[in-house]
Amino acid sequence: MTARENILARVREGLAAHPADDLRRARIEERMRARRRGTTPARARGDREALRALFTEMAREAGATVESVSAGEVPQRIAAFLRARNLGPEIRTGNDPFLKGLAWQQAPELAVSRGVADADAATGVSAAAAAAAETGTLVFTSGADNPTTVNFLPETHIAVIPASRIKATYEDAWDLVRRAHPPATLPRTVNFVTGPSRTADIEQTLLMGAHGPRRLHILVVADG
Amino acid sequence: MRPSSTNFRANARAAIANRHLQQVLDQTRTGFVSRRAAAVGRLPEFDRLRDEAKAIKDHTLAHLDLYLEHYEARVHDSGGTVHWAETPQEACAIVVAIAREKGARTITKGKSMVSEEIDLNRHLEDAGLRVVETDLGEYIIQLRGEPPSHIIAPAVHLSKSDVEALFRDRHPDLDPGRALDEPAALVAEARTQLRRDFLTADIGITGANLLIAETGSSVIVTNEGNGDLTQTLPPVHIVITAIEKLVPTFEDAATILRILARSATGQELSVYTTFSTGPRRPGDPDGPEEYHVVLLDNGRSGLLGSEFQDVLRCIRCGACMNHCPVYQVVGGHAYGWVYPGPIGAALDPALIGLREARHLPNASSFCGRCEEVCPMRIPLPKLMRHWREREFEAGIAPRTQRFGVRLWAWFARRPVWYRTAAELAARTLRFLARRRGRLRRLPLAGGWTRHRDLPAPEGRTFQALWRERHKTLRR
Amino acid sequence: MHGFDASRRHLASEPVNDRPQVGLFVTCLADLFRPSVAFASIKLLEDAGCEVHVPAAQTCCGQPAYNSGDRSSALALASQVVEAFEVFDHVVAPSASCAAMISRHYEALFDDGGWIRRARALAARTHELVAFLTDVLEVPGPASRFAETVTYHDSCSALRELEIREQPRRLLAGVAGLRLEELRESDACCGFGGTFCVKYPDISGEMVKKKVADITATGATTVLSGDLGCLLNIAGRLKREKSHIRARHIAEVLAGTGTPAIGEPAQDE
Numbered sequence: 001m002t003a004r005e006n007i008l009a010r011v012r013e014g015l016a017a018h019p020a021d022d023l024r025r026a027r028i029e030e031r032m033r034a035r036r037r038g039t040t041p042a043r044a045r046g047d048r049e050a051l052r053a054l055f056t057e058m059a060r061e062a063g064a065t066v067e068s069v070s071a072g073e074v075p076q077r078i079a080a081f082l083r084a085r086n087l088g089p090e091i092r093t094g095n096d097p098f099l100k101g102l103a104w105q106q107a108p109e110l111a112v113s114r115g116v117a118d119a120d121a122a123t124g125v126s127a128a129a130a131a132a133a134e135t136g137t138l139v140f141t142s143g144a145d146n147p148t149t150v151n152f153l154p155e156t157h158i159a160v161i162p163a164s165r166i167k168a169t170y171e172d173a174w175d176l177v178r179r180a181h182p183p184a185t186l187p188r189t190v191n192f193v194t195g196p197s198r199t200a201d202i203e204q205t206l207l208m209g210a211h212g213p214r215r216l217h218i219l220v221v222a223d224g
Numbered sequence: 225m226r227p228s229s230t231n232f233r234a235n236a237r238a239a240i241a242n243r244h245l246q247q248v249l250d251q252t253r254t255g256f257v258s259r260r261a262a263a264v265g266r267l268p269e270f271d272r273l274r275d276e277a278k279a280i281k282d283h284t285l286a287h288l289d290l291y292l293e294h295y296e297a298r299v300h301d302s303g304g305t306v307h308w309a310e311t312p313q314e315a316c317a318i319v320v321a322i323a324r325e326k327g328a329r330t331i332t333k334g335k336s337m338v339s340e341e342i343d344l345n346r347h348l349e350d351a352g353l354r355v356v357e358t359d360l361g362e363y364i365i366q367l368r369g370e371p372p373s374h375i376i377a378p379a380v381h382l383s384k385s386d387v388e389a390l391f392r393d394r395h396p397d398l399d400p401g402r403a404l405d406e407p408a409a410l411v412a413e414a415r416t417q418l419r420r421d422f423l424t425a426d427i428g429i430t431g432a433n434l435l436i437a438e439t440g441s442s443v444i445v446t447n448e449g450n451g452d453l454t455q456t457l458p459p460v461h462i463v464i465t466a467i468e469k470l471v472p473t474f475e476d477a478a479t480i481l482r483i484l485a486r487s488a489t490g491q492e493l494s495v496y497t498t499f500s501t502g503p504r505r506p507g508d509p510d511g512p513e514e515y516h517v518v519l520l521d522n523g524r525s526g527l528l529g530s531e532f533q534d535v536l537r538c539i540r541c542g543a544c545m546n547h548c549p550v551y552q553v554v555g556g557h558a559y560g561w562v563y564p565g566p567i568g569a570a571l572d573p574a575l576i577g578l579r580e581a582r583h584l585p586n587a588s589s590f591c592g593r594c595e596e597v598c599p600m601r602i603p604l605p606k607l608m609r610h611w612r613e614r615e616f617e618a619g620i621a622p623r624t625q626r627f628g629v630r631l632w633a634w635f636a637r638r639p640v641w642y643r644t645a646a647e648l649a650a651r652t653l654r655f656l657a658r659r660r661g662r663l664r665r666l667p668l669a670g671g672w673t674r675h676r677d678l679p680a681p682e683g684r685t686f687q688a689l690w691r692e693r694h695k696t697l698r699r
Numbered sequence: 700m701h702g703f704d705a706s707r708r709h710l711a712s713e714p715v716n717d718r719p720q721v722g723l724f725v726t727c728l729a730d731l732f733r734p735s736v737a738f739a740s741i742k743l744l745e746d747a748g749c750e751v752h753v754p755a756a757q758t759c760c761g762q763p764a765y766n767s768g769d770r771s772s773a774l775a776l777a778s779q780v781v782e783a784f785e786v787f788d789h790v791v792a793p794s795a796s797c798a799a800m801i802s803r804h805y806e807a808l809f810d811d812g813g814w815i816r817r818a819r820a821l822a823a824r825t826h827e828l829v830a831f832l833t834d835v836l837e838v839p840g841p842a843s844r845f846a847e848t849v850t851y852h853d854s855c856s857a858l859r860e861l862e863i864r865e866q867p868r869r870l871l872a873g874v875a876g877l878r879l880e881e882l883r884e885s886d887a888c889c890g891f892g893g894t895f896c897v898k899y900p901d902i903s904g905e906m907v908k909k910k911v912a913d914i915t916a917t918g919a920t921t922v923l924s925g926d927l928g929c930l931l932n933i934a935g936r937l938k939r940e941k942s943h944i945r946a947r948h949i950a951e952v953l954a955g956t957g958t959p960a961i962g963e964p965a966q967d968e
Binding site: 006031035038061062115116119134142143153186189190191193194195196197198219 | 226241248251253255267268269272273276277280283286287288289290291292294301302308309310314358359360361364377378379380382383386387397403407408410411412414415419420422423437438439441447448449450452453456457467473474475476478479481482487489491492493495496497498499500502503504505507508509510511519521525526527528529530533620
């Protein structure tokens with residue numbers, strides 16, 4: 001008997017369960033299909049405006065900076081952000097179509113390179129697939145559009161999110177991700193990101209920039 | 225990790241005498257407690273979420289065999305591999321075999337209590353591999369050669385000067401002139417040092433806070449981002465986890481995630497919550513090419529259907545130990561194994577044996593704070609009492625203790641004998657205390673009088689006085 | 700097995716009347732160490748209109764055996780308590796720990812359906828003293844006087860098993876001259892824990908030191924609680940530290956009895 005068989009046998013024994021119990025199997029499969037939600041926080045309710053305001057407040061509380069911009073302003077706002085902090089104009093980004101479609105020529109000082117981030121990349125720019133207002137959380141999905149390393153390796157992470165993608169809850173955000181991907185083919189990685197990297201491992205002192213980005217700047221882009 | 229739980233008494237004494245540790249414990253306890261309280265206060269739905277989370281886990285455990293099968297199938301569908309391990313040795317052997325097959329030399333690791341449980345690092349190092357812990361707290365204690373003292377804040381027992389001394393000693397490229405007296409500088413130093421390892425590692429090993437059966441995903445929760453760099457950069461990602469981590473759907477995971485960080489650190493949500501499903505997809509520019517999940521049993525299946533099943537609901541938040549007055553006095557190392565505090569007292573006997581862990585369920589005053597704060601409503605004091613029952617039946621409890629309890633019960637069941645003995649005791653103790661009203665020393669009561677005086681009884685028992693009064697009334 | 704019905708108030712030669720018939724659960728600690736707590740409890744109950752009885756066949760609620768893992772001894776003692784007390788309208792104990800043992804843990808000790816029913820019935824009628832006075836009898840404040848600054852330690856059983864927190868404070872608010880200073884971390888365990896304090900004395904010692912430090916910081920001259928286990932522990936440590944702070948059971952203050960505080964020498968000895 002393999003380890004697998006032994007373990008499952010012991011589990012069934014403890015549960016007094018029969019492996020060939022079709023009714024049980026049908027029930028759990030139905031439960032997984034139904035994907036029923038639990039209680040969601042009352043604070044995450046309201047119209048688009050309210051959710052956007054909640055998202056902004058919670059993201060700021062988690063240590064991110066947030067500004068609302070129009071699509072046309074994005075490259076300039078990025079350039080201004082980097083200038084104001086004396087950071088270099090080099091940015092790394094992926095093939096995200098929304099980002100590609102922006103007016104980069106409006107910020108000629110930015111040096112945009114595409115592909116995965118390496119150890120030298122100082123600033124990564126990516127588009128979030130969704131956001132959950134309840135805790136100011138951004139959702140990123142892996143892939144060529146927004147390589148995961150762009151979100152994690154650079155010291156500064158600039159996240160762009162169209163306002164219509166800001167949902168109330170984690171479940172709503174997840175649904176958005178699922179709709180963008182055919183059934184049973186999730187991206188390799190889905191990252192829920194709430195603020196910049198932090199640690200309190202040394203004397204409980206809270207510090208940013210442990211291994212992930214030290215800075216997270218969010219551009220909420222007006223759309224619809 | 226090799227248990228030293230049988231040394232609990234000596235460990236506890238040493239911890240109490242360690243002024244440095246006592247200072248640190250004093251500083252940390254109020255932080256964890258107040259931050260959790262604040263987070264809970266902000267979320268009116270918190271208690272309802274606890275009930276829902278308990279129901280989710282109870283349901284999953286009641287059908288664990290089917291959910292495990294479903295989960296495994298989904299992992300395979302997404303291009304990953306599931307390995308099953310009954311024992312720590314089997315689990316380590318699986319990981320070592322993968323490492324050997326890949327010709328790996330360096331391994332980066334995210335925090336994983338299961339990997340501590342199976343002593344994974346030691347086995348990998350014995351096989352000639354270099355293992356680098358990337359969670360800052362774990363990295364620090366790895367350099368010190370110590371086990372973690374807390375399940376989410378492994379280096380909580382150290383001060384910043386401890387860490388400075390450590391880095392100066394163990395980082396060869398560190399400029400001696402560089403100031404490292406502030407935590408920010410220490411973190412920056414660790415970041416620089418570990419970045420190299422992140423980028424050159426051959427294998428990344430993480431744990432899993434949760435496994436989602438519906439999609440075959442593993443979920444990790446970090447604040448530092450080390451888990452993500454560990455599982456994104458190397459060509460191979462191994463998840464080392466245990467069978468009770470399953471939940472059916474993402475929605476179930478979301479319910480639990482809402483109470484996990486709030487219970488652990490008082491954050492609304494951990495900075496990085498990552499859902500991983502299989503290896504990189506065709507067209508992905510980054511991500512591992514291989515994804516392995518090692519599913520460990522190590523005694524958990526034996527708890528199903530037993531009076532200890534509730535302990536399998538644990539989501540490793542650490543709230544119980546943060547609020548435990550005993551943990552606050554002795555710290556995590558005193559418990560002698562991977563899981564300290566109340567969850568350790570409830571779980572360790574099942575994993576390392578009752579004889580080895582016998583002190584842990586006993587070193588509790590049953591104050592109940594742990595159960596009060598447990599997000600998964602695990603009845604921790606009740607579980608500890610069940611272990612005490614097992615010890616009593618198996619004769620593991622110290623003989624003097626069993627005798628004392630039996631003797632007390634013998635008298636208590638015979639009220640006439642009891643009254644006589646109690647009256648004698650009351651008068652004797654009163655006499656011994658004479659004018660002072662208390663006793664500094666008393667034969668057979670060394671445990672009490674070591675740190676306290678024993679207040680003298682009033683000199684007569686209530687029962688004796690009551691009967692005298694009634695005799696007088698009736699006359 | 701006794702069959703009993705509504706006319707179960709046959710108490711030897713006692714007359715049947717309209718007053719609530721209360722069986723006082725003395726507790727082993729009050730019986731041995733501090734009968735004045737039991738007398739104070741009786742006074743409070745009688746002043747509130749109860750008729751109080753003290754069954755002779757009571758010794759211990761069985762908690763020491765229960766928490767040591769000796770289920771059979773705990774079961775035997777539980778049977779003894781059920782038999783002795785089920786005849787009363789209410790069972791009242793000046794101890795949340797004992798009251799909780801009876802009301803929350805007895806039922807699970809039994810296998811037999813009949814005993815389970817009896818234990819459950821008894822549980823529903825068992826109360827801690829202060830909670831009984833405020834929640835069941837709804838007495839107005841006591842008419843006693845205690846002109847000191849006091850602080851109150853909530854026992855873990857009171858707080859977490861019986862959810863008693865506000866009731867003692869409500870009654871203390873009515874005591875003339877009494878000023879209450881809240882204890883920092885009043886919900887922290889004092890380190891008694893029954894046999895825990897003698898099984899792990901060093902850990903217990905550290906816990907009671909912290910408790911005494913918190914008590915001292917309030918500036919109170921007397922610390923009160925509703926559980927004698929906690930009080931003996933705390934008083935013992937106060938004395939060891941040569942503190943002038945006194946420890947009493949809340950029943951004594953509410954009843955206005957003048958006994959020397961716990962661990963104090965008697966006035967005339």
